[in-house]
Structures are given as C-alpha cells and as structure tokens.
Amino acid sequence: MNKKIKILLLFLLAAIIAVVVYDYTSTFPGKRPDSPFKYDIEESEKVDGSLISYFEVKRINLDNDDIHGFTYNNGKIYLIVDSFLQVVNTNGQELAKVALEQPAHSVSTVNGNNILVAFKDYLVLYNSKGEEIQRSDFIFENSDLTSVTVSKENIFVADAGSKQVLVFDSKLKKTGSFKGESGVSDHHGFILPSGYFSLTVNNEDELWVVNPGIHTIQHYAANGRLRRYWGKPSFGLDGFSGCCNPYFIAFLSDGSFVTSEKGLIRVKIHKPSGEFSSVVAAPAKFPGGSKAPAIAVDQYDNILLLDFDKKSIRFFEPKPDSINE
Amino acid sequence: MSKLIKRRQFIKGFARYSLGFALAGLLGFSLKKASNKQWVWQIDPFRCTSCGRCATHCVLNPSAVKALHGYDLCGFCDLCGGYYKPGHIARDTAAENLLCPTNALDRKFVEEPYYEYKVNEELCIGCAKCVAGCTAFGNGALHLQIKHDICSNCNECAIARVCPSDAIKRVPANKAYNIKGEFV
Numbered sequence: 001m002n003k004k005i006k007i008l009l010l011f012l013l014a015a016i017i018a019v020v021v022y023d024y025t026s027t028f029p030g031k032r033p034d035s036p037f038k039y040d041i042e043e044s045e046k047v048d049g050s051l052i053s054y055f056e057v058k059r060i061n062l063d064n065d066d067i068h069g070f071t072y073n074n075g076k077i078y079l080i081v082d083s084f085l086q087v088v089n090t091n092g093q094e095l096a097k098v099a100l101e102q103p104a105h106s107v108s109t110v111n112g113n114n115i116l117v118a119f120k121d122y123l124v125l126y127n128s129k130g131e132e133i134q135r136s137d138f139i140f141e142n143s144d145l146t147s148v149t150v151s152k153e154n155i156f157v158a159d160a161g162s163k164q165v166l167v168f169d170s171k172l173k174k175t176g177s178f179k180g181e182s183g184v185s186d187h188h189g190f191i192l193p194s195g196y197f198s199l200t201v202n203n204e205d206e207l208w209v210v211n212p213g214i215h216t217i218q219h220y221a222a223n224g225r226l227r228r229y230w231g232k233p234s235f236g237l238d239g240f241s242g243c244c245n246p247y248f249i250a251f252l253s254d255g256s257f258v259t260s261e262k263g264l265i266r267v268k269i270h271k272p273s274g275e276f277s278s279v280v281a282a283p284a285k286f287p288g289g290s291k292a293p294a295i296a297v298d299q300y301d302n303i304l305l306l307d308f309d310k311k312s313i314r315f316f317e318p319k320p321d322s323i324n325e
Numbered sequence: 326m327s328k329l330i331k332r333r334q335f336i337k338g339f340a341r342y343s344l345g346f347a348l349a350g351l352l353g354f355s356l357k358k359a360s361n362k363q364w365v366w367q368i369d370p371f372r373c374t375s376c377g378r379c380a381t382h383c384v385l386n387p388s389a390v391k392a393l394h395g396y397d398l399c400g401f402c403d404l405c406g407g408y409y410k411p412g413h414i415a416r417d418t419a420a421e422n423l424l425c426p427t428n429a430l431d432r433k434f435v436e437e438p439y440y441e442y443k444v445n446e447e448l449c450i451g452c453a454k455c456v457a458g459c460t461a462f463g464n465g466a467l468h469l470q471i472k473h474d475i476c477s478n479c480n481e482c483a484i485a486r487v488c489p490s491d492a493i494k495r496v497p498a499n500k501a502y503n504i505k506g507e508f509v
Binding site for chain 1: 375376377378380381396399401402403404408409411412416424426437438450452453454457458459460462463464
C-alpha cells in the first residue's frame, strides 16, 4: 500500500514537472503559436517570379546622413545628399561635390550639362562646375518643391505645399501654374495626403504628374489642360494602394512607366497604356524598409533606385528572358 | 536614590528616542508614499508587430487592448489597407470585403475622395488586423493601445509575457498613453 502511494506521488510529481517545463519552454520567443487573428502581410508581399523582369546587379552605398534625391544623365549620377550636390559615376567615384546653401529636395539636368536644384521654395541653376548661373524668385511662403523636371520649352516643378504644378521658363521666371482641376466630372485636382508630389517628362516631351490621392498618373499640357490619365486603386500588381502611391515615376525608352510605391514597397513597370507589365523589384527586395525608392533610368533601360532606407543606389538590369516588351 | 534616577532617566530617554524614531519613520513613510510613482502598462506602437496576441492573451475578454486612430497621420483613403482585405470584391461595407473580424471600423464618406475610419471600441477586440493592414499599405495611423479604463493593471501583464517584440512596458501613470499622432 505504501509503495503504491509512493509510486502515485512520484507519478504526479513527474506529471507536474512535465507540465511546468512544457509551459515554460512553449512560451519562449519563437516557440509561441501564432494568434488566430494574425494578418499575414507576407502573402501580399509575394510576387510570382515569372513576373519579375529585372535583377539587381550592383549597389553603391552612400556615406551620408540625409539623402534627398537623385537623377541620372549620360553616365553621371547627380545626388542631393546632406547639404551637398554630389556627382558620381556609376562606380560610385566622386566627380564633383558642391556645397549647397541648405538641403535641397530634387535635382534635374538641363541640356545635359547644367544642373537644376529645387530647394524648399526656390530654384537654382548651376553649371557643370557647380557655379550658380540663375536663380528663381521665392515662390510661395507655403511652397514645398518636391520634384523638378525639364522639357524642351519649360521647367515643371511640383509644389506639394501649394498643391500645384509650377511652370518656369529657361530663365527661371515663373510663367504659369495649374492645380490639376480639369473640369472633368469624374476627376479632381491634385490630392496629396502625405506631402509628396512627383512629376517627370517622358521621351516624347510629355509631362506626366502623379495624383497620389486618387492613385492616378496624369498627362498635362504646359497650360494645365489634362490630356490623358490612367491608374486605379488596388492591392494587386495592376494598381496602386495606400494613400500616396505611386510615389515616384520614371520612363523607359519605349514610353513604359516605372513606378515606385511606399508602404508595401515595390517597383513595377506599366505599359504606356497603363496596363501592368512586370515587376522590377518585389517587396522582398526592401526588407524592413518604409520609404519608396526614387527612380532613374539610363540610356540602356537599366533602372537605378535610390534606396533611402539602405542609403544606397541600387542598379537593376533587364533579365535576358525578360517578359517586358 | 541614584539607581532610581538612572531608571527614570532611562525611561524618559527611551520615550524621547522612541517618539523621535516614530516621527522620523512616519515622515519617511509619508515622503516615500508621496514620491512613489504609479505605473501602468502601455504598448510602444513603433515596436508592435501586430501579431494578434493582444486579442488572445489578455486576462480580460474582450481584451483591454483596442485599436486607436491617429487621425493626423491618416490619408483618409478610399482603398484603406486597414479596412479592406486583399482580394475584396467591392469597396463597400459588405462584411465579405472587410478585414476586421468584428466590424469594429466604421467607414464614413467625407468628401471626394476622402473617407473617415472610426474605431468602435465596444466591438474592437485588439486583434491588430487593421493595424497590420494600415502599416503595410498606408501611413500606420491605426495602432494598438491598452485602455486604462478597461485594463486591470495586473502586476504581471499576460500579454507582455508573450509579446514577441517586447513592446509592452510599464510607463508612469502621469504619462499614461503612448500614442501615434494627436489622438482625439
């Protein structure tokens, strides 16, 4: 009898120890079961590999605290970093460095040699040696110039502060502006939920402006007349999601759009019609990132991404068997 | 005689010192109580990974953790990543399109193209689905927080024990809410 009680007590003790050990080890980080309510965002990040038309070939790391913007022209990369305009080649070797009077937001080249820099509320044109050639007047008190692009006849500047596109001549005199109010019943002026506003001119000298609040990319004449637009809200690859996408746009030589999105960071190509074509960089290329990369395209349709989170310029080349046409 | 005086002196001295010690002790106790901080549990919204355990591990049911909305961070999107689930059929309020398992987010048209999203605290279970969606697709305006009018302020928070990112900490009660944006 005593022996049976002892065995029972030992068994109970062993069971208690087993339960305690199991409970203790099963709640270690990494061993806890997922909550049934967990929203698996990773599913949304997955991209079919056959849709990816580019691959990363190179990366230039930038040794700067603040990276603001960049552009590419004829083998040179023009960077706005900290309070400098820095020119590097595609191997990252510094070709020039010009101290700016304050951090700028955007940069574009003019006629291949001169460099146009957009500060918060004015523009400055520099020559290739970094000497100032021209300067605009201060624009508006609430101006926040976030993007600048140059066509054959005009300079277009996106002002996220006043929510309009400003038009300048080659002497940096303001000649016009428009707010994207086209009069079309189903359209709207520029809606900028997060204070970023992007525009660029394509190879056909057409001005395209992102209207991020309605996930649309719009083509305007210099007088502000809306000519075409495309875009749709979608969590899928065929559209844009979140409140402020696409964040940046650029063009391939055939007129296809390269778009960059924040939130679920991804870079895609859409055909000139707006139809989805392929993916340049899937969300997996930006682990832990939060900012949409800025885009530039070289003369061979290679795509350069300015990764603000990783502080680097990333080079992508078309896959040999690319589906992008 | 001298023996008696010594005894009286001893009693008087004992009484004085006892009173002195008692008063000093009382003063010390009062000071300690006056300076003693109250602590409450809070989530660091920037460390939260929206794992969903706040809904399942709180000792209260439904959880004391609720979704809050930092309106000044919100884009007031039509296609809200915190409201609609991927693959939704239409952008309306039909249940099959919604991410929230308890329909705790109210969507209201403001003006073209803006929509306002408001958390119904009565229905919210703190599952963080809307937080994950808003963080992934939007500005991260929706975030979780422990509501003090519901929380039992346990000595050991059951959610903090299982939080994978160690996002739940005690904070001084005079800084009771750790929130994103201007919570209104």
